[in-house]
Amino acid sequence: MLLYVFRRLLTAIPTMFVIVTLAFFLIRVAPGGPFNQERGLSPEIKANLEAQFGLSDPLWLQYWNYLKNLLRGDFGPSYNLPDFTVAELFQEGLKVSIPLGASALVLALLFGGTLGIIAALRQNKPADYAVIAVATAGSTIPTFVIAPLIQLLFGLTWKLLPIGGWGDGALINKVGPVLTLALPQMAIVARLMRGSMIESLRSHHIRTAKALGLSDWSVVVKHALRGALLPIVSYAGPAAAALLTGSIIVETIFSIPGVGRYFVQAALNRDYTLVMGTVVVIALFTILFNLIVDILYAVVDPRVRYD
Amino acid sequence: MTNLSSESVDGVVSPDGRHLTSPMATEIPVAGRSLFGDAWERLKQNKAAMFSLFYLVAMALVCIVGPFFSPHLYSTIYPDYVRTPPSLSPYPSEAGIETALDDVLRRMRLDKKEWRQDGDRIYVTVTSSKDIDERNTRYLDRSDTFEDAKLESKSADGTEAVFSAAVKQQYFFFGTDNIGRDLMTRTLVAGRISLAIGLLAGIVAVVIGVVYGATAGFIGGKTDEVMMRIVDVLYSLPFIFFVIMLVVFFGRNFVLMFLAVGAVLWLDMARIVRGQALSIRRQEYVQAAEAMGVSQRGILQRHVIPNLLGPVVIYMTLLVPQVILLESFLSFLGLGVQEPMTSWGVLISAGASNIGTANWMLLFPAFFLVSTLFALNFIGDGLRDALDPKDR
Numbered sequence: 001m002l003l004y005v006f007r008r009l010l011t012a013i014p015t016m017f018v019i020v021t022l023a024f025f026l027i028r029v030a031p032g033g034p035f036n037q038e039r040g041l042s043p044e045i046k047a048n049l050e051a052q053f054g055l056s057d058p059l060w061l062q063y064w065n066y067l068k069n070l071l072r073g074d075f076g077p078s079y080n081l082p083d084f085t086v087a088e089l090f091q092e093g094l095k096v097s098i099p100l101g102a103s104a105l106v107l108a109l110l111f112g113g114t115l116g117i118i119a120a121l122r123q124n125k126p127a128d129y130a131v132i133a134v135a136t137a138g139s140t141i142p143t144f145v146i147a148p149l150i151q152l153l154f155g156l157t158w159k160l161l162p163i164g165g166w167g168d169g170a171l172i173n174k175v176g177p178v179l180t181l182a183l184p185q186m187a188i189v190a191r192l193m194r195g196s197m198i199e200s201l202r203s204h205h206i207r208t209a210k211a212l213g214l215s216d217w218s219v220v221v222k223h224a225l226r227g228a229l230l231p232i233v234s235y236a237g238p239a240a241a242a243l244l245t246g247s248i249i250v251e252t253i254f255s256i257p258g259v260g261r262y263f264v265q266a267a268l269n270r271d272y273t274l275v276m277g278t279v280v281v282i283a284l285f286t287i288l289f290n291l292i293v294d295i296l297y298a299v300v301d302p303r304v305r306y307d
Numbered sequence: 308m309t310n311l312s313s314e315s316v317d318g319v320v321s322p323d324g325r326h327l328t329s330p331m332a333t334e335i336p337v338a339g340r341s342l343f344g345d346a347w348e349r350l351k352q353n354k355a356a357m358f359s360l361f362y363l364v365a366m367a368l369v370c371i372v373g374p375f376f377s378p379h380l381y382s383t384i385y386p387d388y389v390r391t392p393p394s395l396s397p398y399p400s401e402a403g404i405e406t407a408l409d410d411v412l413r414r415m416r417l418d419k420k421e422w423r424q425d426g427d428r429i430y431v432t433v434t435s436s437k438d439i440d441e442r443n444t445r446y447l448d449r450s451d452t453f454e455d456a457k458l459e460s461k462s463a464d465g466t467e468a469v470f471s472a473a474v475k476q477q478y479f480f481f482g483t484d485n486i487g488r489d490l491m492t493r494t495l496v497a498g499r500i501s502l503a504i505g506l507l508a509g510i511v512a513v514v515i516g517v518v519y520g521a522t523a524g525f526i527g528g529k530t531d532e533v534m535m536r537i538v539d540v541l542y543s544l545p546f547i548f549f550v551i552m553l554v555v556f557f558g559r560n561f562v563l564m565f566l567a568v569g570a571v572l573w574l575d576m577a578r579i580v581r582g583q584a585l586s587i588r589r590q591e592y593v594q595a596a597e598a599m600g601v602s603q604r605g606i607l608q609r610h611v612i613p614n615l616l617g618p619v620v621i622y623m624t625l626l627v628p629q630v631i632l633l634e635s636f637l638s639f640l641g642l643g644v645q646e647p648m649t650s651w652g653v654l655i656s657a658g659a660s661n662i663g664t665a666n667w668m669l670l671f672p673a674f675f676l677v678s679t680l681f682a683l684n685f686i687g688d689g690l691r692d693a694l695d696p697k698d699r
Binding site: 018019022023026027030031032136140141142144145147148149151152156163248249252253263264267268275278279282283 | 540544545547548551552554555556628632635636639640642652655656658659662663666669673676677680681684
């Protein structure tokens with residue numbers, strides 16, 4: 001198992017390299033630069049700034065330097081938020097984005113999973129149709145509609161939640177964003193769980209367990225659930241990576257200082273280092289969670305072995 | 308009428324298997340149904356999908372034709388009607404007339420003595436310390452609320468006069484937005500843009516994806532390997548990064564941009580088509596056709612393309628809502644369609660920032676967008692059930 005993890009981490013290196021290289025040159029090909037703002041800097045100042053950040057070097061040298069620094073864990077300074085390094089920005093932002101994303105993921109898995117199981121056990125009965133309706137709604141209504149609706153209902157009409165803002169991480173400020181993040185995921189998890197649970201309940205070992213007279217609870221939770229978990233696990237990996245790296249929609253609508261906003265801002269401002277930082281962080285999370293998914297496979301399904 | 312692939316479905320998948328050897332089959336020729344006639348029959352049974360289909364057609368018609376019948380242009384600004392709530396009765400209301408009148412009189416620099424409404428005209432008596440100029444009527448005409456203003460009478464010393472004006476009746480069924488534009492016209496015009504973009508980018512994605520995937524699947528071997536590796540690499544880049552790069556390259560020209568967005572969304576299509584192409588090539592009926600000496604072209608036309616069309620059509624109906632969502636998302640971020648042109652995403656974005664004062668600005672466009680997405684998804688699900696003979 002350890003050997004497998006090690007091998008997987010090794011194969012992640014060329015993947016990361018390709019992603020970093022592609023992103024580096026793509027953003028450089030884009031017209032404009034970090035210091036071409038509308039207010040316009042005098043050419044001397046611009047030249048000085050570019051020299052200071054090494055932007056006047058030939059492109060291959062910049063690429064080489066970036067790679068070298070990246071290997072040392074140095075993401076460089078942000079060009080448009082000049083008092084911060086990219087690493088600092090992410091440190092601050094991830095402190096906000098990770099707890100939000102993690103709570104949303106846990107909520108989605110718990111509630112979505114439960115709803116899916118209920119629907120599967122009551123297949124083609126009212127409870128099942130209710131879950132399907134909720135799941136369809138949840139996965140169809142886009143986040144940028146859910147978020148303002150939550151603000152309108154809970155914030156303005158019933159005055160239960162603040163309309164937005166972070167409030168230094170007060171619990172009440174997190175409710176709206178977490179709900180917005182969790183609802184669509186919950187819908188998808190419920191759908192997946194319903195499908196795979198129905199399949200799992202049809203399998204032979206469940207029939208045997210029922211014939212042996214095990215209680216319904218034990219059949220469902222101990223035996224059927226385990227077989228039904230695989231699709232959920234493989235869905236949860238990429239979903240976790242996406243949730244933990246922040247959502248621009250939720251952060252913009254609820255005015256939350258997470259990392260989701262950086263990508264769009266940075267790309268539009270040609271803040272090269274911040275764009276690269278975002279790409280690297282997202283790629284790292286994706287690779288990490290794909291690895292976790294593969295390890296969890298072996299835990300959930302003993303037929304999967306990595307020896 | 309008879310289509311080879313439907314014969315193979317009828318013959319091979321027949322549940323009892325006796326179908327093929329039964330003498331009945333040769334004596335009474337059963338009228339064959341084409342794959343798509345069959346699918347259409349099955350789709351007609353699906354109430355949700357059929358309702359969605361009608362809904363979508365109605366939505367498209369209303370969006371295309373509706374703005375021509377609307378008295379308002381999507382870009383006309385009525386300064387007197389900023390954030391007017393939706394109403395089935397005409398504006399202005401009693402209070403609205405008074406406010407608008409006071410506003411006009413302030414511009415005239417005249418004092419109101421009294422005013423009354425008689426039918427659809429108002430009569431206002433004004434006083435001033437100086438002689439009242441009759442050209443003051445143009446202040447009334449200039450307002451959104453009044454038209455056809457006249458000077459009715461003037462006192463001998465010219466310091467008191469009676470003006471009259473017709474009240475211009477306006478309907479704002481969906482209300483107006485934060486700068487006073489009719490929301491109904493805007494929502495319908497936005498629908499045109501959103502639906503057109505969905506279709507346009509959807510077609511681009513399907514064409515690229517089908518050509519790429521089919522090429523990889525048919526040539527196979529090394530070429531296939533390299534082509535699919537390229538798809539994998541493109542997949543691993545964050546999608547939003549791609550889209551933002553496209554915005555950066557193409558600027559805010561939305562037609563170009565959505566052609567480009569379509570050019571990004573082809574990855575899934577390419578994978579699906581390649582997989583299908585690979586599996587169809589290995590099917591027995593294709594091998595049988597090959598053994599019987601059917602040309603490569605004939606195999607493509609009679610077996611491969613009809614069997615590929617199913618997944619392509621299904622994926623396309625699921626792709627269109629994706630594109631509409633993506634367009635709305637970009638417009639929401641201010642990167643898509645630019646004012647005064649509008650799309651559902653632009654309207655929802657404006658609605659989200661005005662929920663405190665004008666929640667209809669969010670609710671109407673959101674309802675249009677969400678119901679369209681629902682309809683498209685139901686049609687996609689219905690088509691999948693109808694076109695996939697295994698999954699009945």
